[in-house]
Amino acid sequence: MLGTMGALAGVQTAAHAQSSVALYGIVDEGIDYTSNVLGHSQWKMSSGDAQGSRWGLKGSEDLGGGYKAVFQLENGFDVNSGRLMQGGRMFGRQAWVGVSNDSYGTLSLGRQYDSLVEFLGPLTANGNWGGYLFEHPYDNDNTDNSFRLNNAVQYYSANFSGFQFGATYAFSNSPGQISTNNAQSVGASYANGGFTIGLAYLNVTNPGVNSAGAVATNDAGFFAERQRVFGAGINYALGNAMVGFVYSHTDLRNPTAYAYISGSIVPPGQSVSSLKFDNFELSGTYHVTPAFMLGAMYDFTQAKLDASGGSSKPKWHTFGLMADYNLSKRTDVYVMASMQKAVSAHTGTAFDVAYTGGADDSSTSETQTVARIGIRHKF
Numbered sequence: 001m002l003g004t005m006g007a008l009a010g011v012q013t014a015a016h017a018q019s020s021v022a023l024y025g026i027v028d029e030g031i032d033y034t035s036n037v038l039g040h041s042q043w044k045m046s047s048g049d050a051q052g053s054r055w056g057l058k059g060s061e062d063l064g065g066g067y068k069a070v071f072q073l074e075n076g077f078d079v080n081s082g083r084l085m086q087g088g089r090m091f092g093r094q095a096w097v098g099v100s101n102d103s104y105g106t107l108s109l110g111r112q113y114d115s116l117v118e119f120l121g122p123l124t125a126n127g128n129w130g131g132y133l134f135e136h137p138y139d140n141d142n143t144d145n146s147f148r149l150n151n152a153v154q155y156y157s158a159n160f161s162g163f164q165f166g167a168t169y170a171f172s173n174s175p176g177q178i179s180t181n182n183a184q185s186v187g188a189s190y191a192n193g194g195f196t197i198g199l200a201y202l203n204v205t206n207p208g209v210n211s212a213g214a215v216a217t218n219d220a221g222f223f224a225e226r227q228r229v230f231g232a233g234i235n236y237a238l239g240n241a242m243v244g245f246v247y248s249h250t251d252l253r254n255p256t257a258y259a260y261i262s263g264s265i266v267p268p269g270q271s272v273s274s275l276k277f278d279n280f281e282l283s284g285t286y287h288v289t290p291a292f293m294l295g296a297m298y299d300f301t302q303a304k305l306d307a308s309g310g311s312s313k314p315k316w317h318t319f320g321l322m323a324d325y326n327l328s329k330r331t332d333v334y335v336m337a338s339m340q341k342a343v344s345a346h347t348g349t350a351f352d353v354a355y356t357g358g359a360d361d362s363s364t365s366e367t368q369t370v371a372r373i374g375i376r377h378k379f
Helices: 002-017 115-123
Strands: 019-037 040-047 054-064 067-076 094-101 105-112 149-156 163-170 183-192 195-205 226-238 241-253 272-289 292-307 310-312 315-326 331-343 367-378
Touching (some): 115 163, 115 195, 115 226, 115 241, 149 183
Antiparallel strands (some): 019 040, 019 367, 094 105, 183 195, 272 292
8 A cells, every 4th residue: 555655656746747837926016196187197006017917827747759738827916906907807918728849839829919019019118128108109009018819829939049930810709700800910030149120910800899809898909990010120239238129000990999098089070090100119228237227218109090071190209217226136116207298180189188108098288297116026
Protein backbone atom coordinates (compact mmCIF):
# COMPACT_ATOMS: atom_id res chain seq x y z
CA MET A 1 0.00 0.00 0.00
CA LEU A 2 2.76 2.39 0.95
CA GLY A 3 4.59 1.49 -2.25
CA THR A 4 1.49 2.22 -4.33
CA MET A 5 1.01 5.57 -2.64
CA GLY A 6 4.63 6.43 -3.25
CA ALA A 7 4.29 5.56 -6.93
CA LEU A 8 1.18 7.74 -7.23
CA ALA A 9 2.96 10.64 -5.54
CA GLY A 10 5.79 10.27 -8.02
CA VAL A 11 3.34 10.42 -10.94
CA GLN A 12 1.68 13.54 -9.51
CA THR A 13 5.05 15.24 -9.01
CA ALA A 14 6.01 14.48 -12.61
CA ALA A 15 2.71 15.84 -13.87
CA HIS A 16 3.09 19.04 -11.90
CA ALA A 17 6.63 19.46 -13.19
CA GLN A 18 5.27 19.61 -16.77
CA SER A 19 2.73 22.35 -16.14
CA SER A 20 2.63 25.76 -14.49
CA VAL A 21 0.08 28.38 -13.45
CA ALA A 22 1.00 31.94 -12.45
CA LEU A 23 -1.06 34.59 -10.67
CA TYR A 24 -0.20 38.19 -11.60
CA GLY A 25 -1.71 41.66 -11.50
CA ILE A 26 -1.48 45.44 -11.39
CA VAL A 27 -3.13 47.84 -8.93
CA ASP A 28 -3.05 51.42 -10.26
CA GLU A 29 -4.72 54.13 -8.19
CA GLY A 30 -4.54 57.91 -8.08
CA ILE A 31 -6.20 61.30 -7.78
CA ASP A 32 -7.20 63.22 -10.92
CA TYR A 33 -7.99 66.87 -11.47
CA THR A 34 -9.94 67.78 -14.61
CA SER A 35 -10.28 71.43 -15.57
CA ASN A 36 -13.69 71.23 -17.24
CA VAL A 37 -16.24 68.40 -17.26
CA LEU A 38 -19.58 69.60 -18.68
CA GLY A 39 -18.72 73.09 -17.42
CA HIS A 40 -17.32 72.20 -13.97
CA SER A 41 -13.87 71.36 -12.62
CA GLN A 42 -13.56 67.97 -10.93
CA TRP A 43 -11.39 66.21 -8.36
CA LYS A 44 -11.79 62.42 -8.22
CA MET A 45 -10.06 59.17 -7.31
CA SER A 46 -9.52 57.15 -10.45
CA SER A 47 -8.31 53.60 -11.02
CA GLY A 48 -6.19 52.36 -13.88
CA ASP A 49 -5.32 55.55 -15.77
CA ALA A 50 -1.65 54.64 -16.34
CA GLN A 51 -2.31 50.90 -16.59
CA GLY A 52 -5.66 49.20 -16.13
CA SER A 53 -5.95 47.58 -12.69
CA ARG A 54 -6.15 43.82 -13.16
CA TRP A 55 -5.43 40.37 -11.89
CA GLY A 56 -4.98 37.28 -13.99
CA LEU A 57 -4.02 33.65 -14.29
CA LYS A 58 -1.86 32.25 -17.06
CA GLY A 59 -0.45 28.82 -17.48
CA SER A 60 0.83 26.05 -19.70
CA GLU A 61 1.03 22.27 -19.86
CA ASP A 62 3.68 20.34 -21.77
CA LEU A 63 1.99 18.17 -24.43
CA GLY A 64 5.22 16.69 -25.79
CA GLY A 65 6.93 17.17 -29.12
CA GLY A 66 7.59 20.84 -28.36
CA TYR A 67 3.87 21.67 -27.99
CA LYS A 68 2.15 23.20 -24.97
CA ALA A 69 -1.45 23.85 -24.02
CA VAL A 70 -1.68 27.49 -22.89
CA PHE A 71 -4.35 29.73 -21.39
CA GLN A 72 -4.83 33.21 -19.95
CA LEU A 73 -7.70 34.65 -17.90
CA GLU A 74 -7.43 38.36 -17.03
CA ASN A 75 -9.87 40.36 -14.94
CA GLY A 76 -10.17 44.15 -14.96
CA PHE A 77 -11.44 45.89 -11.82
CA ASP A 78 -11.97 49.35 -10.35
CA VAL A 79 -9.89 49.89 -7.19
CA ASN A 80 -12.22 52.58 -5.80
CA SER A 81 -15.38 50.46 -5.78
CA GLY A 82 -14.18 46.91 -6.44
CA ARG A 83 -16.56 46.61 -9.39
CA LEU A 84 -15.78 44.70 -12.55
CA MET A 85 -14.67 46.68 -15.61
CA GLN A 86 -15.10 45.92 -19.34
CA GLY A 87 -18.89 45.87 -19.16
CA GLY A 88 -19.02 43.84 -15.93
CA ARG A 89 -17.26 40.80 -17.39
CA MET A 90 -15.51 38.44 -14.99
CA PHE A 91 -12.49 38.15 -17.31
CA GLY A 92 -13.11 41.15 -19.52
CA ARG A 93 -9.49 41.92 -20.39
CA GLN A 94 -8.60 38.49 -21.78
CA ALA A 95 -10.00 34.95 -21.73
CA TRP A 96 -8.50 32.41 -24.10
CA VAL A 97 -7.05 28.91 -24.49
CA GLY A 98 -4.81 27.48 -27.17
CA VAL A 99 -1.78 25.50 -28.30
CA SER A 100 1.75 26.91 -28.54
CA ASN A 101 5.05 25.82 -30.04
CA ASP A 102 8.30 27.77 -29.69
CA SER A 103 9.15 27.17 -33.36
CA TYR A 104 5.73 27.74 -34.95
CA GLY A 105 3.84 30.16 -32.69
CA THR A 106 0.52 30.13 -30.84
CA LEU A 107 -3.03 29.38 -31.97
CA SER A 108 -5.60 30.62 -29.47
CA LEU A 109 -9.39 30.94 -29.14
CA GLY A 110 -11.48 33.26 -26.95
CA ARG A 111 -11.70 36.96 -26.02
CA GLN A 112 -8.48 38.55 -27.22
CA TYR A 113 -6.68 41.72 -28.32
CA ASP A 114 -6.65 42.80 -31.95
CA SER A 115 -3.44 43.37 -33.91
CA LEU A 116 -3.53 47.16 -33.38
CA VAL A 117 -3.23 46.59 -29.64
CA GLU A 118 -0.53 43.94 -30.02
CA PHE A 119 1.69 45.39 -32.74
CA LEU A 120 1.01 49.15 -33.00
CA GLY A 121 -0.14 50.06 -29.47
CA PRO A 122 3.26 49.34 -27.84
CA LEU A 123 4.83 52.00 -30.10
CA THR A 124 2.44 54.71 -28.83
CA ALA A 125 2.64 56.58 -25.54
CA ASN A 126 -0.88 55.55 -24.48
CA GLY A 127 -0.36 51.89 -25.36
CA ASN A 128 3.00 51.64 -23.63
CA TRP A 129 4.23 53.89 -20.81
CA GLY A 130 1.61 56.68 -20.60
CA GLY A 131 -1.81 55.08 -20.53
CA TYR A 132 -5.33 56.38 -20.76
CA LEU A 133 -4.64 60.13 -20.49
CA PHE A 134 -2.51 60.07 -23.65
CA GLU A 135 -4.94 58.30 -25.99
CA HIS A 136 -5.70 59.68 -29.45
CA PRO A 137 -9.07 61.52 -29.50
CA TYR A 138 -11.90 59.12 -28.67
CA ASP A 139 -9.37 56.29 -28.89
CA ASN A 140 -10.51 56.17 -32.50
CA ASP A 141 -7.74 53.71 -33.49
CA ASN A 142 -8.09 51.45 -30.40
CA THR A 143 -4.39 51.70 -29.58
CA ASP A 144 -5.52 52.33 -25.97
CA ASN A 145 -7.46 49.05 -26.06
CA SER A 146 -10.95 50.44 -25.47
CA PHE A 147 -12.46 47.21 -26.79
CA ARG A 148 -11.45 43.58 -27.27
CA LEU A 149 -12.59 40.98 -29.79
CA ASN A 150 -14.98 38.27 -28.65
CA ASN A 151 -15.25 34.88 -30.39
CA ALA A 152 -11.73 35.33 -31.76
CA VAL A 153 -9.40 32.81 -33.37
CA GLN A 154 -5.86 34.16 -33.39
CA TYR A 155 -2.48 33.05 -34.69
CA TYR A 156 0.60 34.74 -33.24
CA SER A 157 3.89 33.69 -34.81
CA ALA A 158 7.13 32.71 -33.17
CA ASN A 159 9.94 35.26 -33.12
CA PHE A 160 12.00 34.90 -36.31
CA SER A 161 15.18 36.90 -35.62
CA GLY A 162 13.15 39.88 -34.41
CA PHE A 163 10.22 39.51 -36.84
CA GLN A 164 6.74 38.52 -35.64
CA PHE A 165 3.31 38.60 -37.20
CA GLY A 166 -0.25 37.74 -36.27
CA ALA A 167 -3.77 37.41 -37.65
CA THR A 168 -7.18 37.31 -35.97
CA TYR A 169 -10.70 36.46 -37.09
CA ALA A 170 -13.62 37.13 -34.73
CA PHE A 171 -16.96 35.46 -35.41
CA SER A 172 -20.31 37.25 -35.41
CA ASN A 173 -21.98 34.34 -33.56
CA SER A 174 -25.28 35.49 -35.12
CA PRO A 175 -27.38 32.84 -36.93
CA GLY A 176 -27.67 33.65 -40.62
CA GLN A 177 -25.64 36.86 -40.23
CA ILE A 178 -22.02 35.79 -40.59
CA SER A 179 -20.86 39.29 -41.58
CA THR A 180 -22.83 41.19 -38.89
CA ASN A 181 -20.45 42.28 -36.11
CA ASN A 182 -17.48 40.18 -37.15
CA ALA A 183 -13.84 41.34 -37.31
CA GLN A 184 -10.53 40.69 -39.07
CA SER A 185 -7.14 41.95 -37.96
CA VAL A 186 -3.52 41.45 -39.04
CA GLY A 187 -0.23 42.94 -37.90
CA ALA A 188 3.54 42.56 -37.83
CA SER A 189 6.58 43.95 -36.02
CA TYR A 190 10.35 43.86 -36.36
CA ALA A 191 12.90 44.66 -33.66
CA ASN A 192 16.65 44.95 -34.20
CA GLY A 193 18.98 46.71 -31.81
CA GLY A 194 17.34 49.98 -30.80
CA PHE A 195 14.80 49.94 -33.66
CA THR A 196 11.28 48.58 -33.40
CA ILE A 197 8.76 49.00 -36.20
CA GLY A 198 5.17 47.81 -36.35
CA LEU A 199 2.09 47.96 -38.52
CA ALA A 200 -1.46 46.69 -38.12
CA TYR A 201 -4.93 46.61 -39.68
CA LEU A 202 -8.40 46.07 -38.20
CA ASN A 203 -11.84 45.81 -39.78
CA VAL A 204 -15.02 45.49 -37.71
CA THR A 205 -18.46 45.31 -39.28
CA ASN A 206 -21.34 46.77 -37.22
CA PRO A 207 -19.43 47.26 -33.95
CA GLY A 208 -21.80 47.32 -30.98
CA VAL A 209 -24.88 46.23 -32.94
CA ASN A 210 -25.53 43.26 -30.62
CA SER A 211 -24.20 41.48 -27.54
CA ALA A 212 -23.14 38.27 -29.31
CA GLY A 213 -20.70 39.58 -31.88
CA ALA A 214 -17.02 40.45 -32.10
CA VAL A 215 -17.44 43.90 -30.46
CA ALA A 216 -20.41 43.68 -28.11
CA THR A 217 -22.84 46.52 -27.38
CA ASN A 218 -21.42 47.16 -23.90
CA ASP A 219 -17.83 47.03 -25.18
CA ALA A 220 -17.97 49.31 -28.24
CA GLY A 221 -16.70 52.88 -28.42
CA PHE A 222 -18.10 53.94 -31.78
CA PHE A 223 -21.35 52.52 -33.13
CA ALA A 224 -21.21 52.37 -36.91
CA GLU A 225 -21.85 50.24 -39.97
CA ARG A 226 -18.11 49.61 -40.18
CA GLN A 227 -14.92 50.63 -38.36
CA ARG A 228 -11.67 50.20 -40.28
CA VAL A 229 -8.24 51.17 -38.93
CA PHE A 230 -4.67 50.85 -40.16
CA GLY A 231 -1.44 52.29 -38.84
CA ALA A 232 2.34 52.06 -38.65
CA GLY A 233 4.99 53.28 -36.25
CA ILE A 234 8.62 53.23 -35.22
CA ASN A 235 10.51 53.51 -31.93
CA TYR A 236 14.23 54.08 -31.62
CA ALA A 237 16.10 53.64 -28.34
CA LEU A 238 19.59 55.04 -27.86
CA GLY A 239 21.13 54.78 -24.42
CA ASN A 240 18.71 56.16 -21.84
CA ALA A 241 16.47 57.84 -24.43
CA MET A 242 13.69 56.60 -26.71
CA VAL A 243 11.80 58.48 -29.43
CA GLY A 244 8.84 57.26 -31.41
CA PHE A 245 6.47 58.20 -34.21
CA VAL A 246 3.11 56.61 -35.04
CA TYR A 247 0.57 57.29 -37.78
CA SER A 248 -2.90 55.77 -37.83
CA HIS A 249 -6.01 56.23 -39.95
CA THR A 250 -9.57 55.37 -38.89
CA ASP A 251 -12.52 55.17 -41.28
CA LEU A 252 -16.05 54.88 -39.86
CA ARG A 253 -18.97 54.30 -42.22
CA ASN A 254 -22.39 55.63 -41.13
CA PRO A 255 -21.44 56.25 -37.48
CA THR A 256 -24.31 57.01 -35.11
CA ALA A 257 -22.85 57.42 -31.59
CA TYR A 258 -19.84 57.28 -29.29
CA ALA A 259 -20.44 55.46 -26.01
CA TYR A 260 -18.31 57.37 -23.48
CA ILE A 261 -19.65 60.92 -23.78
CA SER A 262 -23.06 62.53 -23.33
CA GLY A 263 -22.71 64.70 -26.45
CA SER A 264 -23.65 63.63 -29.97
CA ILE A 265 -21.24 62.99 -32.84
CA VAL A 266 -24.04 63.62 -35.36
CA PRO A 267 -25.07 67.21 -36.24
CA PRO A 268 -28.66 68.07 -35.19
CA GLY A 269 -31.23 66.96 -37.74
CA GLN A 270 -28.61 65.33 -39.99
CA SER A 271 -27.03 61.96 -40.63
CA VAL A 272 -23.33 61.14 -41.01
CA SER A 273 -22.18 58.94 -43.89
CA SER A 274 -18.47 58.97 -43.07
CA LEU A 275 -16.15 59.93 -40.23
CA LYS A 276 -12.38 59.65 -40.69
CA PHE A 277 -9.47 60.34 -38.34
CA ASP A 278 -5.78 60.79 -39.13
CA ASN A 279 -3.53 60.61 -36.04
CA PHE A 280 0.12 61.73 -35.95
CA GLU A 281 1.91 61.05 -32.66
CA LEU A 282 5.45 61.95 -31.57
CA SER A 283 6.64 60.64 -28.20
CA GLY A 284 9.79 60.18 -26.16
CA THR A 285 11.12 58.97 -22.83
CA TYR A 286 14.37 59.55 -20.97
CA HIS A 287 15.65 57.58 -17.96
CA VAL A 288 17.43 60.10 -15.75
CA THR A 289 18.40 57.15 -13.57
CA PRO A 290 17.35 53.48 -13.81
CA ALA A 291 14.55 54.30 -11.35
CA PHE A 292 13.43 57.72 -12.66
CA MET A 293 11.82 58.24 -16.07
CA LEU A 294 10.52 61.33 -17.84
CA GLY A 295 8.12 61.07 -20.77
CA ALA A 296 6.43 63.43 -23.22
CA MET A 297 4.07 63.09 -26.17
CA TYR A 298 2.28 65.21 -28.75
CA ASP A 299 -0.53 64.06 -31.00
CA PHE A 300 -2.18 65.93 -33.85
CA THR A 301 -5.47 64.50 -35.09
CA GLN A 302 -7.54 65.72 -37.99
CA ALA A 303 -10.98 64.33 -38.73
CA LYS A 304 -13.30 64.61 -41.70
CA LEU A 305 -17.02 64.52 -40.93
CA ASP A 306 -19.25 63.96 -43.96
CA ALA A 307 -22.81 64.79 -42.91
CA SER A 308 -25.99 65.26 -44.94
CA GLY A 309 -25.61 69.02 -44.42
CA GLY A 310 -22.01 69.15 -45.65
CA SER A 311 -18.44 68.27 -44.71
CA SER A 312 -16.23 69.64 -41.92
CA LYS A 313 -12.74 69.02 -40.54
CA PRO A 314 -12.40 69.10 -36.73
CA LYS A 315 -8.85 69.03 -35.33
CA TRP A 316 -7.27 68.26 -31.97
CA HIS A 317 -3.86 68.95 -30.41
CA THR A 318 -3.03 66.71 -27.43
CA PHE A 319 0.03 67.22 -25.19
CA GLY A 320 1.16 64.86 -22.43
CA LEU A 321 3.89 64.82 -19.75
CA MET A 322 4.80 62.15 -17.20
CA ALA A 323 7.39 61.64 -14.46
CA ASP A 324 7.67 58.16 -12.94
CA TYR A 325 9.81 57.02 -10.01
CA ASN A 326 10.29 53.39 -8.96
CA LEU A 327 10.29 52.93 -5.20
CA SER A 328 11.11 49.24 -5.73
CA LYS A 329 11.06 46.61 -8.46
CA ARG A 330 7.27 46.34 -8.18
CA THR A 331 6.05 49.71 -6.91
CA ASP A 332 6.26 53.16 -8.48
CA VAL A 333 4.76 56.62 -7.99
CA TYR A 334 4.09 59.05 -10.83
CA VAL A 335 2.66 62.39 -11.84
CA MET A 336 1.21 63.04 -15.28
CA ALA A 337 -0.88 65.58 -17.15
CA SER A 338 -2.62 65.78 -20.50
CA MET A 339 -4.00 68.88 -22.20
CA GLN A 340 -6.12 68.87 -25.31
CA LYS A 341 -7.13 71.75 -27.54
CA ALA A 342 -9.90 71.21 -30.04
CA VAL A 343 -9.95 73.38 -33.15
CA SER A 344 -13.69 73.76 -33.70
CA ALA A 345 -15.08 73.23 -37.18
CA HIS A 346 -18.49 74.42 -35.93
CA THR A 347 -20.08 71.05 -36.58
CA GLY A 348 -22.73 71.36 -33.88
CA THR A 349 -21.41 68.12 -32.36
CA ALA A 350 -19.19 67.05 -29.45
CA PHE A 351 -16.23 67.45 -31.82
CA ASP A 352 -16.39 71.23 -31.30
CA VAL A 353 -15.08 70.86 -27.73
CA ALA A 354 -12.21 68.99 -26.09
CA TYR A 355 -12.42 65.47 -24.67
CA THR A 356 -9.22 64.14 -23.09
CA GLY A 357 -8.61 60.53 -22.16
CA GLY A 358 -9.23 60.11 -18.43
CA ALA A 359 -12.00 62.72 -18.31
CA ASP A 360 -15.50 61.61 -17.33
CA ASP A 361 -17.05 63.62 -20.17
CA SER A 362 -16.38 66.42 -22.65
CA SER A 363 -15.40 69.97 -21.80
CA THR A 364 -17.74 72.83 -22.63
CA SER A 365 -14.83 74.70 -24.22
CA GLU A 366 -12.12 73.96 -26.73
CA THR A 367 -9.62 73.01 -24.01
CA GLN A 368 -9.50 70.37 -21.30
CA THR A 369 -6.68 69.42 -18.93
CA VAL A 370 -6.38 66.29 -16.78
CA ALA A 371 -3.62 66.05 -14.14
CA ARG A 372 -2.95 62.98 -12.02
CA ILE A 373 -0.79 61.77 -9.14
CA GLY A 374 -0.75 58.01 -8.75
CA ILE A 375 0.78 54.90 -7.27
CA ARG A 376 1.10 51.56 -9.04
CA HIS A 377 1.97 48.13 -7.67
CA LYS A 378 2.65 45.04 -9.76
CA PHE A 379 2.54 41.49 -8.46
